[in-house]
Amino acid sequence: MTDSSTNMRLKLPITCLILEIILIILFGTLVEYDYDTDAARFNSDRNGSQHDPMQNEFYYRYPSFQDVHVMIFIGFGFLMTFLQRYGFSSVGFNFLIAAFALQWATLMQGFLHGLHHGKVEIGVLSMINADFCTGSVLISFGAVLGKTSPVQLLVMAMFEVTLFAVNEHILVGILGTRDAGGSMTIHTFGAYFGLMVTRILYRPNLHKSKHKNSSVYHSDLFAMIGTIYLWMFWPSFNSAITEHGDAQHRTALNTYYSLAACTVSTYALSALTAHDGKLDMVHIQNAALAGGVAAGTAGEMMLTPYGSMIVGFLAGIISVLGFKYLSPILEEKLKIQDTCGVHNLHGMPGILGAIVGVVTTAVVSRNVYGEGLINVYPEVEREERDLHFQAGIQAASLAITLGIALLGGLIVGFILKLPVFGAPRDTECFEDSIYWEVPGEEPSHDNQLTVVKTEESEKLSCSTHPRED
């Protein structure tokens, strides 16, 4: 099992230590507390009459942040444990690349979103944004799951975070695109970036590991932990960085109903299309979440509750159909080996979400927002543009995102092909034991009671053998 090329004894430590030391140096020179986390600045008007600690951003956003945090580390981590022999890597590599990416994202987003006196200022809002960027990397991880070394993943994370921040800055910073829940910036970007990377890393002989590219009973239950946490906290995800008050509240509500409708249509389509009328866990684990993705752009808008439900309903249908009919085609014809089916959960629903954002922006009149318009469309409120122009911006943003994601994935895919990064061989994919010390499957039984039991079952097992022979 020892293989010098996949051996991580030096590659992984060197990569990790160098990256972390660079991060610490850059943080030391460039990062400082923002107004709400700095003791002197936040308390500078303590003797004034307006000082209320409850107005610290912490109390508006920290519960949402923690929900997002759970989605990133438990949600994505356990969602990918469905593979029978890749649970350690799914949770463990998710953990490693997320811990790295959130630090790197703090810097990249800080540089691009505007320095304050030459410094990146951080607080709960930057923590949420760093987690969001990390989420995008983890979506791409889902596409290449089981076929990459941890060093490859760290390198991918480094480049993807950078490109994510560039794309996000073009959309949110320059164009004034609205995308609070990241249908475009997070889901579409992460999915198509990852799909292009996995296309470049195409393995014609992956069938040699095919028997391990599936679930067992308990691995599917572990994956459901991930699914359910993602599902429950998606309202927090989409509302985490929207404006205070009604905007956060409405976004959470819209996402809640979108997800509920999506779950019902997912079950319908799964039973309709799956073998023998039986439900398929792959659909439930993934497609039921598409309603959250698809509400990522329009969730903060006056989408109406039934509008949200229509969006979720469609997202579930599209996603199941994608798993059933499109994924096999992508693999056979386009050579895209998408382990987790991120195209069906993040790709298509992300595009749907972007389109819903365009339509909602174009269709809902500004009177509907009243004085609250500034929270959703500040440029429109300031008369810098009208809602139809904003809708055009939203549409252009989708195209830009797809372009940067695909081009970025192309380049990064070729970088990851360098043999030095220690990718597993075709026969060793979807297998923890290349990178982890793996214990056995079964507990050792040797106390008296269980020995007796085992002997009985042996008797039973082998004494039936002659009858069969």
Place this chain on the structure above:
Amino acid sequence: MTDSSTNMRLKLPITCLILEIILIILFGTLVEYDYDTDAARFNSDRNGSQHDPMQNEFYYRYPSFQDVHVMIFIGFGFLMTFLQRYGFSSVGFNFLIAAFALQWATLMQGFLHGLHHGKVEIGVLSMINADFCTGSVLISFGAVLGKTSPVQLLVMAMFEVTLFAVNEHILVGILGTRDAGGSMTIHTFGAYFGLMVTRILYRPNLHKSKHKNSSVYHSDLFAMIGTIYLWMFWPSFNSAITEHGDAQHRTALNTYYSLAACTVSTYALSALTAHDGKLDMVHIQNAALAGGVAAGTAGEMMLTPYGSMIVGFLAGIISVLGFKYLSPILEEKLKIQDTCGVHNLHGMPGILGAIVGVVTTAVVSRNVYGEGLINVYPEVEREERDLHFQAGIQAASLAITLGIALLGGLIVGFILKLPVFGAPRDTECFEDSIYWEVPGEEPSHDNQLTVVKTEESEKLSCSTHPRED
């Protein structure tokens, strides 16, 4: 394994799609954002001096909502995974019927609790109430677990949500009953409704599936995830819809101590009554939660911390004794096959909670509440009734709840007997593979290392055979 009656290829999709389309139409015609989720209304006084976004209901209730949400989807879902071969259905059907029920509950509760200009207004408070109603359906699901098809469950959910809303409206809307944590409206109602349904669906030959109606080692650990989440977040459940300020705070605190005391008495009684002095996982998974149920009515009252502990202490004792001595009697004599023992976790502790509410209301003087009386007993504060009358109302509410639950369960039980709904046969209960595509139990081993290991264990296993023969 294919059986036309249980085959869900058409039944489940048709049911799901029709229900969801009806929901979308009704939401489109009847539901709108409330004051705190509507951009125009919440910001209408934005230029006034009093506008503080922190006063949006979102910040008072959203963290509690998310905790309740976790209880509904992870708590109930995983609590029921204790069955060895029913984990997919436990989590998966829980997911489906909850996603449907919360939408239907939004409508039913909205109709009955008062329309605003002919519209149902929704926000975080209605989301919590919808989750509460869903919780009641999931309690009933626990009674029939393993013996029903997903279509039966959806039909049950539709009727139960409606009856729940009727009962809740009679109690809270008309009578002015206090029941913030739902000892009566949620737990007693859900338990006795479900018990009556399972009584009507009595299967004399259920023993044919008996070997699957039990746990294995890892399924019990998955179930503990559900238990612990329910236990931890019960303080949020009971306090989620109480009044702002001290009422929410006190309810959480009372529930915390009730649960702690309940856990200690559960362990005591489990060791005392279980076989050979050993602890029984069924007791720990369930009875330790009874303290939360029993604090559902009086939790917001000035129950005192030690009062809460006495309530929890008694609830744990009653619940373990119920599992040990009462459940077998209910099954044998009354033909009530209660898979999860909801009578012991929700039924009896719910009644206990209702009684504690009566006593606390009658015993604690209004002086104890001071100016805070209006938050707990608004009718008493407005001099419309005195505390003894309120106590009488509380007692009558328990009787009404039991009546509606039992009568409703009777009728719905007979509806569910229609063969068209695809119930499993007696030999196929507690078995995922009727409704799900189920993978194997064990990972496939065929990389070199593990093959060697397997050969060794074969040698070991079979070479001991001759010695035994």
Place this chain on the structure above:
Amino acid sequence: MTDSSTNMRLKLPITCLILEIILIILFGTLVEYDYDTDAARFNSDRNGSQHDPMQNEFYYRYPSFQDVHVMIFIGFGFLMTFLQRYGFSSVGFNFLIAAFALQWATLMQGFLHGLHHGKVEIGVLSMINADFCTGSVLISFGAVLGKTSPVQLLVMAMFEVTLFAVNEHILVGILGTRDAGGSMTIHTFGAYFGLMVTRILYRPNLHKSKHKNSSVYHSDLFAMIGTIYLWMFWPSFNSAITEHGDAQHRTALNTYYSLAACTVSTYALSALTAHDGKLDMVHIQNAALAGGVAAGTAGEMMLTPYGSMIVGFLAGIISVLGFKYLSPILEEKLKIQDTCGVHNLHGMPGILGAIVGVVTTAVVSRNVYGEGLINVYPEVEREERDLHFQAGIQAASLAITLGIALLGGLIVGFILKLPVFGAPRDTECFEDSIYWEVPGEEPSHDNQLTVVKTEESEKLSCSTHPRED
């Protein structure tokens, strides 16, 4: 398997019931609601102009409390399920002793931290402090895991909670030590107390249970649930009782970056030191958390983000090296059998955290805090001492904590040796079946489909046997 000494039929119920009844009596005579949970007091100025329910402590702290609660019950509980046959006990005993300890801690901390008119006043702050104290007991539980009966654990919890409250009162109450996240009071105390207890309970023949003192594949995945929850919510843990506003915010942020850096250095060191360059789950499950422990004292200080990252980076390195090189030495030379390696996760990183607190206090000037100084160093702000004196106090506090922990552990260890408490025999350690009714490992298969499958595998299994013989 029946053994009168370890049989819990009477020992456990009697212990539990007596303790709980004592608790209820003491709560009844000594405990009352605090200002924010009492209906009359909190609403006493309801008609005044300043009354804002959002100023109730509940809204500042309850989300943090729930995160801490998850760490105590899910985090610690599942972290210890890594043992192959001790999952029931890990989660279950964690549940029992935590439920007891948080009640007892409420009393002990209340007595020592100051009675109000002879009463212990409770609210969300006391609930968090009770959970913190419970955390310390659970750390000690990690040291003795698998080698103690539940009665021993309850006795240990009773004494440890008391000593914890004494130590905490000396530090925080008398000396004015800053230790919001408990590097000293919680982690150092819990670890060295537990290490001394396990030293006194040394079992020379523990190797007889050695084969069960290890993990299997799925038990390691359950443990990762614990790890990830502890990791995610540690920012809430360290910030839960810091001052409102910037202090809570900054502490959460510092902890977030400390943990991220720690995770990266943990992976680096694990690959560098583990067998064959492969990652070791023990390191990932534990050492990646050391960054939270080490930020427990200085987290609320102006540690700076990069300072936090350096602390986490070092903590991860120290912790992995401890698991790899120090733990075997402690076991062989000092006879300290530390099941979970709490010395590496809580002991050394706790000391590191205390030292970081000393250095940060001494080095960062008071100008950096401005008007916010009072939130972090109230005695310094009131000119009662300067920052160098405060640094000295911090250093002395570490020594005091170590002294009380080691002496307390020594005494309690000898108490726990009394045979009446029912410790398991050396051959029965790390085994659930002594104290729990344990179901089988494998589901029973006897529906048609699976029987066929089983027969095939029997054929396969046994027909290879002749070829091997």
